[in-house]
């Protein structure tokens with residue numbers, strides 16, 4: 001993908017067009033390359049004369065490096081990671097490259113031409129291909145209120161990729177900040193995770209103009225990947241005129257590439273949401289493993305009792321360490337505990353909870369023992385709510401490592417299709433007096449469904465034990 005910057009000049013202009021080199025702190029006579037970790041950014045000047053000068057930023061992302069990075073971050077949908085548009089289109093990687101390559105220009109600094117950096121001047125910027133999710137109309141609604149004349153030409157027949165030219169009289173730093181924020185907003189890649197430092201970045205680059213922008217809410221929502229809490233924080237700080245984030249503008253080199261939201265995080269987030277919306281307070285995590293879900297749940301004060309159960313002493317040791325059980329104040333020891341136990345034997349300690357979670361657990365149980373597990377969980381412990389999340393075997397075709405039909409995990413005793421989960425869950429629900437509904441976790445592929453399935457059982461008001 002390519003970004004070009006041109007300050008149009010007429011013969012009467014007071015400064016030569018090649019002053020752009022001073023503004024960008026990049027010599028027009030040289031080609032320079034920057035390593036982004038997942039590829040390279042190259043800066044060069046296709047044209048550099050006193051009357052016309054164009055600087056080009058070319059991103060050459062390495063598809064394999066992107067896949068390796070996704071794999072390190074625990075993504076399972078690797079086929080989708082190979083076959084996608086990331087290496088080729090303008091996205092948040094462009095924003096990252098801007099902070100690496102044009103750091104001083106973004107900060108409005110120029111050692112040689114400070115007066116030029118401080119003043120609005122005519123600029124023409126072209127980005128191609130730019131994914132415009134929301135179409136050309138949305139593109140215009142983003143840039144026109146900022147004073148740009150927008151020219152958009154579709155470059156792909158079936159996808160919303162455009163060659164976009166923006167013209168305005170603008171400070172170069174503002175132009176770069178607009179691109180920094182609005183390119184990812186247009187791209188609107190959803191399957192990424194953003195942390196609270198993204199709010200600082202958004203306010204640092206958007207503070208001044210974003211507050212006045214008619215689409216500020218939609219911009220914040222898309223930029224922060226629809227993370228409600230972060231969006232609310234950003235909007236509140238914007239309205240409060242909080243510019244404290246400006247102090248961090250100089251730290252832009254700390255920019256980190258966005259991390260894809262790992263399937264695990266999505267899973268725990270989905271389970272947490274179900275538990276919270278059901279208003280439960282005592283939760284038992286059956287097959288808690290190393291306690292990852294418990295670490296998420298313990299942060300929520302609505303849960304008054306959290307217990308993890310696992311058959312593996314080693315997993316429990318790791319969980320105890322990660323949860324720092326030994327350092328807990330005595331008041332917290334009542335709230336958070338681990339127990340050694342097997343889910344295929346009735347255990348009185350499992351009674352008295354409002355909810356039980358089985359996150360990636362049932363597929364570790366031998367199929368002939370599943371009726372025992374169902375009896376232990378739904379018949380004997382019988383909490384009001386049970387959440388079960390097994391993987392969806394149909395989706396494993398999307399994962400190159402499982403192309404040969406192998407299970408995702410060495411210890412998986414079986415893996416179910418969506419229909420198989422449904423059949424098992426509906427049978428168990430009828431047998432023990434529960435209602436059951438299903439929800440996807442992770443991207444829900446139209447053909448093969450999501451990577452993880454979720455069955456949510458709620459005890460019918462008059463059924464089961466209490």
Ligand code: SAH
Nearest residue numbers: 287288289310311312315342343359360364
């Ligand atoms: N829920 C955890 C761990 C999933 S791995 C997480 O999401 O990270 C499956 C876990 O189930 C393992 O820790 C394994 O020890 C446990 N497990 C498998 N069969 C079990 C059984 N019959 N009783 C109790 N735990 C069991």
